[in-house]
Amino acid sequence: MFRPASRRLRPGRRLLAPDVAYGPLGVLTIAAGVFGLSYLAVVLAPPDNGVAAWWPAAGLATIALMWAPRDRRAVVVASVVIMSALANLAVGRPWHVALGYGASNALESAVVAALLTRRGRPRLATLDDLFRLVGATAAGVLVMGVGAGLTQLLADGAGFLVTARTVVASHGAALLLTLPLGMRAPGGTGRAGRLEAAAQLAAVCVAIVVIFRPGQGLPVSFLTMPLLVWGALRFGVKVVSVELIVVALLVTSFSRFDGGPFAAEFGATSTATASLVQAYLVCCALVTLPLAVSIAQRRAALARSEASERLFRQGFRDSLVGMAMLRLCDGAHGPGEEAHAEGGLDVVQLNDVAARMLAGDPAALVGAPWTALLAEPDRHELAARVREMLAGTSEGWHGEVAVATPAGDLWVDVALSPLAASAGENLFVAQMVDVTARRAAEERLTAQAQRDSLTGLANRSRLHGEIDAAVAALPPDEADGGPGVAVLFCDLDDFKDVNDSAGHTEGDRVLVRVAERLRTLLGPDDLAARLGGDEFVVLRRCARDRADVEQLASAVLAGLSAPIVVGGHGFTVGVSIGIAWGGPGASADDLLRDADAAMYAAKAGGKRRAVTFSDEHRARAVRAVRVEAELRRALELGQLEMYLQPVVDLRDGATVAAEALVRWRHPDRGLLEPGAWLDVAEACGLMPELGAWILRRSCELAAAWPQSVAEVTPAVHVNVSARQLEVPGFVADVHRVLAETGLPPARLVLEFTETQLDTVSEALLADLATLRRAGIGLAADDFGTGYSPLTRIIELPISMVKVDQRFVAGMLDDVRSQAIVTTLVRLTDSLGLALVAEGVETQEQAQALQMLGCTAGQGFLWSRPVPADVFHERLRGAVLR
Incomplete structure (x- = not known):
């Protein structure tokens, strides 16, 4: 309406x-x-x-x-x-x-x-x-x-x-x-002046007077068409509309009083004359209006193109980074420059920043061979990329190259792209940033990047790489009991007492002594690392058998049980050790996770002992088998139910979306939330099937929600598992579900956790872009809980960010949480992304979010997750109101 x-x-x-x-x-x-x-x-x-x-x-x-x-x-x-x-x-x-x-x-x-x-x-x-x-x-x-x-x-x-x-x-x-x-x-007179517009209108009026004057019966009414077309081609839509109304008034008036060929043929008072006048006016409108609109549309496109070109030239000249326009050279510039001729680039134009970067006279640099300044490996690499761009197999290249300048060598970050053929033949534009200082800093930090600054042991980053390399070097696991990788997760017992009694400085000295003792216990192929705090890891890259690992654990327990003397004070620190054994196919994350879990079991068992992870793992496996069987039966018997939690507009409280949440109505244990069984579904490979069911059921429910004429029907948010993304054809499955349920793509939002988005592959990135182009929303869920940089938002085709509830819960008391929420509100607003605050539980939180500029929220303040039929009835009640 x-x-x-x-x-x-x-x-x-x-x-x-x-x-x-x-x-x-x-x-x-x-x-x-x-x-x-x-x-x-x-x-x-x-x-x-x-x-x-x-x-x-x-x-x-x-x-x-x-x-x-x-x-x-x-x-x-x-x-x-x-x-x-x-x-x-x-x-x-x-x-x-x-x-x-x-x-x-x-x-x-x-x-x-x-x-x-x-x-x-x-x-x-x-x-x-x-x-x-x-x-x-x-x-x-x-x-x-x-x-x-x-x-x-x-x-x-x-x-x-x-x-x-x-x-x-x-x-x-x-x-x-x-x-x-x-x-x-579009109004005005287009590219013509007002004088021409007045002349054209006068010509039209004269033609109408001549054709439709009283007593004139010749069938020459078509003579006005060229004049109207003249107006459509030269003037704006508004001017043409006014002329058509003038024509209508004149033709109607003259025809009513015996003027023109229509009245001459059928009489001024005849219905036939009126019908011919109507047809004549409609023809005039259908001829001139499409022409005027088309010309106005074309003028607007040309204006946008001209504005874009002006902006490009201004941006090229005033850019804060080096900008250079380059052309493919057609031969060597002099003796010894044959290598430049094949895929080489000459300078056509450059801005002041680029000239200063290359430490040369701008006038002298124009026409000079730019690629001849590069180191030989970089020159050949760039030449190959240029050939790919000329062949149409590549859209651009981005990398760092070494450039020789009169002021010395420097490292330059280059983004090279071909220009359209309309701009010139074989033209390229290069954006250049001097990264020499950054490269030098990186080289200085590289030595420290793999080492713990306090103890000199390996840090977490190096440990991950070493574990993965050790697993990759293992021989094929032909029989049980063969060699493997052993990870010993060591956590000092009661180390907090050292810090509390002697201070953190003395505690750091104790950690240094612990590291020294660990080094004395290592074999030639072992590695010791400090993860942080009082957590250490010992890696045995190729353990002969499990007895070999247990012997190493006993040596660590004994070596760290003796008192450590620092500053004249003796400290006795024991250690609890969790052992994880890895064969071919294991990963650093898995082994560290398993060893960490075993270490907590050692703590719970009385400390100063070692526990092998396999015991607890067996118990979890038994549970996983039981839950998996029950979950598969639940899928067959329809025991899974959808609950919905509304996403509301903070400004007026209207429901704008709903997050679909799955629940399991267990025949014996009652209603189970995902935390009680979802980990098993992930581990046993049920997530693709379960995720497909959740997606289809959510779309079916959303398609049946009552639609309001005045307001937009809420969208449905569906969580997507990483396992679903691994299955080929995920994008096709989403489109098929939308087609079969009749849900518009704009009313579906797929939610991905920040951890998933941080590991997006190129193939998955293309799939997500396909979904986004189809109008499906993509949301980064629990944002702020991972380690991905904020720039990841720009790199991914997401349309929405959901702030994790821990920041919303703490924003009233914790300035850091408030700063994170404020940053995300401003960032998403500037990028044109939607923002939803999760976990809103109080009116004070909602008001604070609204003051920051956040417009949507989700949480117990408005509703806990409710069954699908309850949510449907609430929507229906809202529509009726």
Whole structure:
């Protein structure tokens, strides 16, 4: 239906505010205009049936309704009914006929206005907008024709078809001619001047006077077409619309008083003359309006292109990074430069930053061989990439190269892209950033990057790499009991007492002594690492058997049990050890996780001991087998249920989306949340099947939600597991589910955890981009809990960020949490991304989020997750309200 004027018009574009334009005086003005135009049209109507040649009042009423505020539409509709009826009464029609015509006029305007404002502002800037105008006009005049025909039939018992046909043509011509004046359309006189516009309009008027003057009967009405086409090609849509109305007024007036070929043939008072006038006006509109709109659209495209080119040149010149335009050279520039000729690039133009970077005179650098400045390996690499770009197999290249300059060698980060053929043959643009200082800093830090700064042992990063390398070096696991990788996770017992009693400085010295003792216990192929705090790891790259590992653990227990003397004080620290054994196919994350779990078991068992992970792992495996079997049966028997938690607009509390959450109604254990069984589903490979069921069920529920005419129906958020993404055809499955359930893509949001997004492959990135182009929303869930940089938001095709609830919960008391939320609000706003705050539980949190600029939230403040039918009923209640 119609949209409020306040949502469609920018304040700077309004002539009058809605409360003024549609106040008492404004409505009276509209009513007077409708009456005057209606009366004039009826007076000029042929007497044989009394139907006007065209009805400009229909255009005025429709324009008034298109821009009317919601609370003033009823007044406008009533004014149209009353004034149209009064105009018909004034020329002698019975009151019931006049009232029927008035009601039909109002219904026609309402239908046309509703169709033109269904997608936002009524505008006439493209051919699609013009087709929409023609379609809306056709629908409106059909309603008017049926209404007028039925009115005449009920009044006289005949005349339905004649009246309907004549009214359809009359109102169709009027709407096509007048509605463009009330729509957003390119105005002005295009590229022509006002003098030419005035001359063209005068020529049109003269031609109309000559063709349709009284007594002129020659069939030369087509002579106005070249003049109208002249206007369509040279002037804006608004100017053409005004000219068409002028033509309509002149042609109608002259034809009504025996002027022109139509009246000469059929008589001024004949319905046939009126029909020919209507057809003539419609033809003029259908010829000139598409031309004017097409030309205006073309002018806008050219203007955007010119603006883009100006921006490019300005950006090239004023860029804060080095910019150079390069051209493929056609040969060597001198002796010894043969290598440059093959795939080499010459400088065509460069900005001041690039000239300073290359430490040369800008004038001297233009035309010089840029690639000849590169080191030989970089030159050959770049030449190969240039050939790929010329062949069309690559869209660009980004890398770091070493450049020789008069001031010395420097490292330059280069982004090279080919320019379009329209810009010139074999042209490239290069963006250059001097990264010499950064490279030097990286080289200085490389030595420290693999080492713990306090103890000198390996750090976590190096440990991960060493474990993976050790696993990769293992021989194939042909039989149980063969060699393997052993990880010993060592956590000092009661080390907190050392810090509390002697201070952190003495505690650090104790850690250094612990590291020294560990070194004495290592074999030639062993590695010791410190993960942080009082956590150490010993890696045996190739343990002969498990007894070998147990012997190493015993040596560590004994070596760290003796007192450590620091600063004249003796400290006794024991150690709890968790042991994980890895064979071929193991990973560093798995082994460290298993060893960490075993270490906690050692702590729980009394400390100062070693526990092998395999014991606890067996217990978990038994549980996993049991839960897996029950979960597969639950999928077959339909024991899984969908719960929904609303996502609300913080500004008005309206539900804008809902997150789909799965629950398991276990026959013995009752309703189970995912935390009780989802880990088993992930481990046993059930997630693709379970995820597919969740996706389909969520879309089915969302497709059945009640739709509101005035508001957008909520979207559904569906969590996607990493296991689902590993299955080929995930994108096709999503599209198939949407097609089969009938859910629009724009109402589906797929949620991925930040950890998943941090490990996105190139193939998966392409799949996500495909989903995004289809209109499906992509959300980064629990954002802020991982280790990915904020720049990851830019690299991924996401449309929404969901702030983790721990930051929302702490933002009122913790300045760090508030800073994180504030940063995400500003970042997503600047990138045009939606932001949802999770875990909102208090009104104070909601108000604080709204003050920061966050517009959507989710949490117990509004609702806990509820069954799907409960959520459906709540939506239905909201729609009925």
